Amino acid sequence: MxxxxxxxxxxxxxxxxxxxxxxxxxxxxxxxxxxxxxxxxxxxxxxSSSASGLASGRTLAMGVVVPSVSRWFYTQVLEGVDAELRAASYDMILFNLGGHRGDRERVFHRSILRKRTDALLALCLDFTAEEREQLTNLGHPTIVVGGPVRGLRSVGIDEKATARRATEHLIGLGHRDIAHLGGEDEEGLNSQVPAGRLRGFTQAMVDAGLPVRSEWIIPGGFSLPEGRTAMNRLLSRPGPRPTAVFAGSDEMAFGAILAAGDHGLRVPEDLSVIGIDDHDYSPSFGLTTMAQDPFEQGAVATRILLDELGGAEPRTRSVRSPVTLIVRTSTAPPRV
Structure with a gap:
């Protein structure tokens, strides 16, 4: 060796x-x-982690807090974080909340991070006032990936602008009856993500002079099963149906496509669908989407923390990541 x-x-x-x-x-x-x-x-x-730690007074480990490890976005960010940490000979200590808010006690109130890590990266989490105070007291460089958080810098896309562009794509095709499959999620996660995407959808509709029908704004939980169930409920209602749906994530968009099939509807002939992410499965579904790069977001956030641990001037401003509209076969003009 x-x-x-x-x-x-x-x-x-x-x-x-x-x-x-x-x-x-x-x-x-x-x-x-x-x-x-x-x-x-x-x-x-x-x-030699032990020798390096003794010399620098550091653990040479970074704490990463995730709501769960079951979603594509989280795993992609973790891959980006891990790639940078391995290159820097840093270890990653993963704190998986498992989708349950109660496990936050293990991370924050018992001060595990104080003893075992040099910096903290959090995915898609919001923080209570008490948690923010604990983070400040730790004195660790801290950053969030996936949505803005008050009082902390973050790396992520412009949620409102991205949703607005997605909705404008549907409007530009001639759609007027558009539903929104939103991503309301568990308490304690970053509510600014689904809220920003709803604002972008609403703004695009209002600017185009189109009605925003409250009964067509439905929660899909950022998952395929919940998105499918929610869309099936919408399509089962009596009365007019939307000709298009903007889903706040690709996984929910997959659910919407499957729900259309459940009702004998064709995509895009009877229902156009657009999402956000560019999930690995999106090409297979032919999904039109607003593509983002969570791997790179994780890598960028990690490099910021490593640079600061190396003595660089702390970065106070958040980083906006780019998005790109990728048009596939799930969107088309509505049938006349």
Whole structure:
């Protein structure tokens, strides 16, 4: 097993440069960083966490708090976080709330993070005033991925603008009767995400002079089963049906497509469907969607924290991630 000196000799740089490159710290060129990582992999270099921790006073571990590990968005963010941490020879300590608010006690009130991590990254969570105070007292760099949180910086998309663009795509095709499958979720999760997407939908409809029918705004729980159930209820009601639906996530959009099939409706001939995410299964469903990159969001957030742990000036502003409209076969003009 090679040590840091062997990696330095193989790349022709100092041991200090090797250390900075492997920990993802600033002031190392990308070319040098890539060469160091390649040599470390080839030589089988493994950092000594105990020695590094004693020297720096750090644990060389980052805490990551997730509502659950069962959703595509969360797993993609975690992949991005893990990729950056591995490159920096940092460990990830995962705190999985398991979808239950009660487990937050284990993370915050028992101060696990104080003893075991150097920084905190949270996915799609909102925080109580008491939790914010605990985070401040910890003194750890903290960032949120997936929706804005009052008092904390975040990495994520512009929820309102993204939803507005998705709805405008349907309106541009000629749809006037549009439903919204929203993502209301469990208490304690970031309510700004579904709220922002509802605001974007509503604004697009109002600006186009179209009615927003409250009975066509339905909760889908950010999941395929709940989205399918909610859409089936809507399609089972007497009276006119929507010709299109904007779903606040691709998983809910999948549910809407399946519900259309349950009622003998064709997509997009009888019902156009658009989502947000560009889930791995979206091409298979032919789903038109607003694509985001949660892997990159996790990586960006992690790099921000690692840079600050390395002495960089703290970043106070949030990061807006790009989105792209990908048109597939699930949307088309309404039938006349």
């Amino acid at each position: 090679a040590g840091i000196e062997e990696v330095a000799r193989a790349t022709g740089v100092s041991t200090a440069t090797v250390s900075r490159a492997l920990r993802g710290l600033p002031n190392v060129s990308e070319r040098t960083r890539a060469a160091v990582r390649r040599a470390a992999d080839e030589l089988g270099y493994v950092a």
